Amino acid sequence: MGAEPQESYRTDPLCRATTEAWKNGIVVCCAAGNEGPKPGSITTPGINPHVITVGNIDDQNTISSDDDRLHWSSSKGPTLDYIVKPDLVAPGTEITSLANNKNGYRTLTGTSMATGFVSGSVALILQQWKDYSPDAIKRLLLNNTKDLGLGPNLQGAGELNLEPIFRGKRNRFGESQREMLTKVLGENLVRMLSNTTNLKASELGKDLDRIIYNTITNLISKNH
Numbered sequence: 354m355g356a357e358p359q360e361s362y363r364t365d366p367l368c369r370a371t372t373e374a375w376k377n378g379i380v381v382c383c384a385a386g387n388e389g390p391k392p393g394s395i396t397t398p399g400i401n402p403h404v405i406t407v408g409n410i411d412d413q414n415t416i417s418s419d420d421d422r423l424h425w426s427s428s429k430g431p432t433l434d435y436i437v438k439p440d441l442v443a444p445g446t447e448i449t450s451l452a453n454n455k456n457g458y459r460t461l462t463g464t465s466m467a468t469g470f471v472s473g474s475v476a477l478i479l480q481q482w483k484d485y486s487p488d489a490i491k492r493l494l495l496n497n498t499k500d501l502g503l504g505p506n507l508q509g510a511g512e513l514n515l516e517p518i519f520r521g522k523r524n525r526f527g528e529s530q531r532e533m534l535t536k537v538l539g540e541n542l543v544r545m546l547s548n549t550t551n552l553k554a555s556e557l558g559k560d561l562d563r564i565i566y567n568t569i570t571n572l573i574s575k576n577h
Contacts, residue, residue: 355386355396355465361434367398375403380479380487382407382472384464385439386428392506393431395439400432405475405491407468409445410501410512421512423503427464430506437505440491441498443470443513474515481519493518 354367362368371381381404386396399406409427413420424446430438445467452459471494478490485493497518498511 358397368401387426394428406439408439408442411446412444439509443467
């Protein structure tokens with residue numbers, strides 16, 4: 354859904370509703386709108402700075418992203434509150450998906466089609482890292498986009514790019530993931546030391562936790 358904004362996101366009813374959803378742990382993905390290339394054409398609730406607002410990329414129906422380009426109709430920022438939007442862009446041109454018709458499918462173009470790619474990506478992230486907050490997921494997506502060189506009010510942070518997130522090539526770890534990794538490795542190390550030294554885990558002391566945490570944190574920082 355989307356509508357021409359009439360007021361600031363602070364008082365806009367759709368923005369207020371999506372902000373409450375976000376605060377309650379729901380990752381909200383919104384279409385930027387199809388009113389481009391006019392500046393300031395982002396629709397509500399996509400004008401909300403809390404949500405993930407998605408623009409439309411034409412991927413030329415190729416596997417490579419080298420020929421991807423922004424679809425001319427994808428709405429452009431900034432918002433009424435002079436907030437840079439969209440947050441990122443994803444394939445939304447000539448996308449075939451489910452429909453309530455005789456053959457069950459339909460091909461459409463627009464930012465609503467692009468938004469489905471991002472919401473599906475969020476589902477994959479949550480499947481992998483269940484403790485991630487909406488803010489952490491948004492940071493992860495925006496920190497790993499592909500820059501198309503179009504400027505922030507056309508492309509946001511860039512094009513959706515899941516490869517570095519799941520292959521770890523340049524994934525920027527959030528604090529919750531770092532702590533989770535530390536916990537898993539730390540528990541295994543404590544268990545191993547307990548087995549080899551005949552000491553109970555509780556007898557290894559809190560100082561070991563600090564050493565493990567600092568070591569793993571340094572390793573992550575060097576590699577990412």
